[in-house]
Amino acid sequence: MPDNQVRAVALSVSDMSFSIGGVQLIYPMSFQVTSGRRLVVLGPNGAGKSLLLRLCHGLLQPNAGQVHRNDLHPAGRRAHAMVFQTPVMLRRSVLDNVTHALAAIAVPPAQLHGRAVEALNRFGLMGLAERPARLLSGGEQQRLAIARAWALRPDLLFLDEPTAALDPSATRLIEAMLTDLHAEGVTLMMSTHDLGQARRLADDVLFLASGSLVEASEAQQFFNDPQTAQARAFIAGDLVW
Numbered sequence: 001m002p003d004n005q006v007r008a009v010a011l012s013v014s015d016m017s018f019s020i021g022g023v024q025l026i027y028p029m030s031f032q033v034t035s036g037r038r039l040v041v042l043g044p045n046g047a048g049k050s051l052l053l054r055l056c057h058g059l060l061q062p063n064a065g066q067v068h069r070n071d072l073h074p075a076g077r078r079a080h081a082m083v084f085q086t087p088v089m090l091r092r093s094v095l096d097n098v099t100h101a102l103a104a105i106a107v108p109p110a111q112l113h114g115r116a117v118e119a120l121n122r123f124g125l126m127g128l129a130e131r132p133a134r135l136l137s138g139g140e141q142q143r144l145a146i147a148r149a150w151a152l153r154p155d156l157l158f159l160d161e162p163t164a165a166l167d168p169s170a171t172r173l174i175e176a177m178l179t180d181l182h183a184e185g186v187t188l189m190m191s192t193h194d195l196g197q198a199r200r201l202a203d204d205v206l207f208l209a210s211g212s213l214v215e216a217s218e219a220q221q222f223f224n225d226p227q228t229a230q231a232r233a234f235i236a237g238d239l240v241w
């Protein structure tokens with residue numbers, strides 16, 4: 001993108017920190033998520049990736065600093081949605097899981113079925129529509145979680161390790177879906193521990209270690225010329241925590 005073109009900001013975090021019971025879990029950090037880009041959050045286990053996503057989505061409130069997000073959305077849409085590492089499914093059918101999420105954002109009853117069917121078709125789940133969602137395989141549940149989030153028509157989608165528990169073919173499928181969502185203009189902020197996936201998907205990278213933002217850069221720069229010893233060690237597979 002040419003430098004003179006203004007990049008819209010989907011999310012802006014300034015001096016945000018988070019602690020529980022006096023334990024500092026996220027040290028003050030600032031960064032922006034550019035609209036339409038795919039930001040991948042990397043870091044070893046316990047680095048704070050999941051906490052960061054929850055703070056950005058608004059499930060947790062920072063102790064200091066700000067998260068500026070566009071929470072305004074037209075009726076029947078969500079400004080932002082989140083897909084968790086372990087999908088949270090209601091004890092209902094696949095179809096009802098989507099209609100329920102749509103009803104919760106006040107989609108008119110007459111549109112519920114149509115929008116849910118559209119989402120299931122979009123992600124190849126229509127054949128499973130009447131199955132109890134909790135009986136789907138892990139990969140199918142993750143696909144349903146993404147379909148359900150997509151149905152909310154978010155501008156910004158948070159995903160916490162969406163393929164961590166999946167086999168290579170389910171992972172490829174999810175990656176293809178994320179590529180499609182990106183092509184549709186959805187801004188993505190996702191964590192992964194899969195460096196290959198990060199290389200395939202990331203436009204930008206946030207690298208966390210021990211609750212601190214160590215590096216924020218474009219993906220190419222991060223992988224080809226990391227600026228810190230910690231990032232170099234992580235990419236080489238030598239930084240365990």
Ligand SMILES: Nc1ncnc2c1ncn2[C@@H]1O[C@H](COP(=O)(O)OP(=O)(O)OP(=O)(O)O)[C@@H](O)[C@H]1O
Pocket residue numbers: 020025043044045046047048049050051052193
């Ligand atoms: N509710 C909580 N109370 C106390 N400590 C917490 C809480 N939630 C997270 N932590 C701690 O904060 C740190 C960061 O946790 P987080 O789940 O964000 O790590 P992560 O980078 O997502 O790790 P992983 O790769 O294992 O998913 C961990 O040390 C964790 O034990």
Ligand SMILES: [Mg+2]
Pocket residue numbers: 049050051160161
């Ligand atoms: Mg995590």
